[in-house]
Amino acid sequence: MRVTIKDVSREAGVSIKTVSRVLNNEKYVGAETRARVSAVVERLNFRPSSAARALAGKRSFQVALICDNPSPYYVYEMQSGIRDRCEEAGVRLIAQPYDRQSSRLLDEIEALIESIRIDGLILTPPATDNPAVLALLRARGVPFVRVSPGSDVGVSPSVFIDNRRAAADMTRHLIDLGHSRIGFITGDPDFATSAQRSAGYRDALGDGGIAVDPALIRPGTYGFASGESEAEALLALAQPPTAIFAANDDMAAGVLAVAHRLGVRVPDQLSIAGFDDTPIAGFVWPPLSTVRQPTRQMAYQAADLLLSPGEDASERRELDYAIIARGSTAPVVG
Amino acid sequence: MRVTIKDVSREAGVSIKTVSRVLNNEKYVGAETRARVSAVVERLNFRPSSAARALAGKRSFQVALICDNPSPYYVYEMQSGIRDRCEEAGVRLIAQPYDRQSSRLLDEIEALIESIRIDGLILTPPATDNPAVLALLRARGVPFVRVSPGSDVGVSPSVFIDNRRAAADMTRHLIDLGHSRIGFITGDPDFATSAQRSAGYRDALGDGGIAVDPALIRPGTYGFASGESEAEALLALAQPPTAIFAANDDMAAGVLAVAHRLGVRVPDQLSIAGFDDTPIAGFVWPPLSTVRQPTRQMAYQAADLLLSPGEDASERRELDYAIIARGSTAPVVG
DNA sequence: TTGTAGGCGTTATCAC
DNA sequence: GTGATAACGCCTACAA
Numbered sequence: 001m002r003v004t005i006k007d008v009s010r011e012a013g014v015s016i017k018t019v020s021r022v023l024n025n026e027k028y029v030g031a032e033t034r035a036r037v038s039a040v041v042e043r044l045n046f047r048p049s050s051a052a053r054a055l056a057g058k059r060s061f062q063v064a065l066i067c068d069n070p071s072p073y074y075v076y077e078m079q080s081g082i083r084d085r086c087e088e089a090g091v092r093l094i095a096q097p098y099d100r101q102s103s104r105l106l107d108e109i110e111a112l113i114e115s116i117r118i119d120g121l122i123l124t125p126p127a128t129d130n131p132a133v134l135a136l137l138r139a140r141g142v143p144f145v146r147v148s149p150g151s152d153v154g155v156s157p158s159v160f161i162d163n164r165r166a167a168a169d170m171t172r173h174l175i176d177l178g179h180s181r182i183g184f185i186t187g188d189p190d191f192a193t194s195a196q197r198s199a200g201y202r203d204a205l206g207d208g209g210i211a212v213d214p215a216l217i218r219p220g221t222y223g224f225a226s227g228e229s230e231a232e233a234l235l236a237l238a239q240p241p242t243a244i245f246a247a248n249d250d251m252a253a254g255v256l257a258v259a260h261r262l263g264v265r266v267p268d269q270l271s272i273a274g275f276d277d278t279p280i281a282g283f284v285w286p287p288l289s290t291v292r293q294p295t296r297q298m299a300y301q302a303a304d305l306l307l308s309p310g311e312d313a314s315e316r317r318e319l320d321y322a323i324i325a326r327g328s329t330a331p332v333v334g
Numbered sequence: 335m336r337v338t339i340k341d342v343s344r345e346a347g348v349s350i351k352t353v354s355r356v357l358n359n360e361k362y363v364g365a366e367t368r369a370r371v372s373a374v375v376e377r378l379n380f381r382p383s384s385a386a387r388a389l390a391g392k393r394s395f396q397v398a399l400i401c402d403n404p405s406p407y408y409v410y411e412m413q414s415g416i417r418d419r420c421e422e423a424g425v426r427l428i429a430q431p432y433d434r435q436s437s438r439l440l441d442e443i444e445a446l447i448e449s450i451r452i453d454g455l456i457l458t459p460p461a462t463d464n465p466a467v468l469a470l471l472r473a474r475g476v477p478f479v480r481v482s483p484g485s486d487v488g489v490s491p492s493v494f495i496d497n498r499r500a501a502a503d504m505t506r507h508l509i510d511l512g513h514s515r516i517g518f519i520t521g522d523p524d525f526a527t528s529a530q531r532s533a534g535y536r537d538a539l540g541d542g543g544i545a546v547d548p549a550l551i552r553p554g555t556y557g558f559a560s561g562e563s564e565a566e567a568l569l570a571l572a573q574p575p576t577a578i579f580a581a582n583d584d585m586a587a588g589v590l591a592v593a594h595r596l597g598v599r600v601p602d603q604l605s606i607a608g609f610d611d612t613p614i615a616g617f618v619w620p621p622l623s624t625v626r627q628p629t630r631q632m633a634y635q636a637a638d639l640l641l642s643p644g645e646d647a648s649e650r651r652e653l654d655y656a657i658i659a660r661g662s663t664a665p666v667v668g
Numbered sequence: 669t670t671g672t673a674g675g676c677g678t679t680a681t682c683a684c
Numbered sequence: 685g686t687g688a689t690a691a692c693g694c695c696t697a698c699a700a
Contacts, residue, residue, distance in 0.1 A: 350687085351686070351688080352685085352686060352687075355686085361685095362686080364685060367685080367686085386692090389691095390692050
């Protein structure tokens, strides 16, 4: 049979409760007793049953991540980062329930709460701004941390970068290169980051004294294919842009693919910029300029906020981004 | 308080055990009773405690996936596919413990067995061929399914494609294009697929009456950077290859990046081929030829084998791959 | 600082 | 077909 606390307690000549105390690092255990028990735990290779712990105690030692991003890289980074931190804390991460449909999502989260009794939850866009999800979590009193929230910033701790300022910085970079007709491909409107980045683009144009031309703003979805189709639309304009800023790198890669297909030289005839939730930029050529988001760091911070919450129940951690300016040749029009 | 079986049984006017029977779809429950109980379960929105079920029963309703692949796409596809199937079966997937170091891996798996009491495990390369892992699993009697195993094929059900034949097909494609000096960048030697693909490359050369030139075979690691460095080495040869076949697409993308950097025209001066564990090929330009591996399908099959094992305890499911031949211009040497 | 009693919510066993 | 009752392995509360 399996090794239980009982076995350990017998071996160590102490009560079950004392073993439990050692296991949970509780106070009021004699140093000597603790050492003896630890040794027996080690020797017997005892591992407490997580089911029994969850049933008897208040914690389940399991947390979940809700992450349905169009980019596998983003998902991977988020999950690996959070998992690493959880492991250090002796907590298990449930493989994320994806967020395809919101109705299923709510049900899934309820199952996580009722059935697993998760100790906490991390939300990424777009679920991070889903009012029904937030309401459910608050009603059940489940601790949660949000990544890149776009609203209701006070209801939970959160981690984010200043998407608006980042997009403005990148747009400014393009303006500095000499561009005045800069196309912009927005992200999926379900993601708050999408609106934030669009706003930054407008900010920089305004600062640069450039009028916003609605024809230059196209609705993307954060997917590669939408980058392609919107780039085609932009380049087919009577007055096409000399630079295109896509709200993420997947779309920027699509823009690049179209440019090559049409024989538009990059960056001589067209500068392309993206927003690097992911390392995709590393795979494309020629390089495009990109805003580098510290996804892995965001994962770490989110996990930390969940696993060891601070005083402030609505603590906001802002992280830095980096502007990677590449292909900085001035545009050659015509 | 939370809703328990007891509440349901009281509402439905039956015993706790009967409710349990309905919940677990056991036989010997009157149709009428079953309907009544189900209705109450529905009405009360009752969700059984997974901890209690695991503690009392033989199953934990949790399975795990061991998947440490250099490609996030591969990980994503694997995990999503398996998770989907698990969800249908009412089983939870633990977020994968990655396999960075083998010693931690064994410990981690042991924890999964002892602490969580997982119902099963899915192994992908390189863990799929780790003798210590296989031994542990067999010793503990934990059901497991392997993806792309390279050896010990009899010890468990498995899912795979014929990597050797696929690599040969692709090499043959390059030969048919007119190439005779074809470079090959191998994958990480820890992965059995690496040797299988290398063997396929040699097979095709042999069939084509082309001698294997050891200088044209370079040791990669399945990572983008190794594709770059090995491509540099290949292109620096006195007699450089006119085509390079990398054992996966990440490396092929690295080759492509180097070609562009060196001003080598693709595919006019250099044909590039890869092995598509992932959709990366879609992001690079110009397109490279690739072997498309049905990662998602493999995930489904692996999950199916784990969740509803058949008669044959060492069932092997072979899946089809596709040869995507692109950039098929004949090489222009010099 | 340590131990005892009771219960967490389900499934298994064995009667009826 | 259905229902008592005893586990399952641990934690909480309280006592010593």
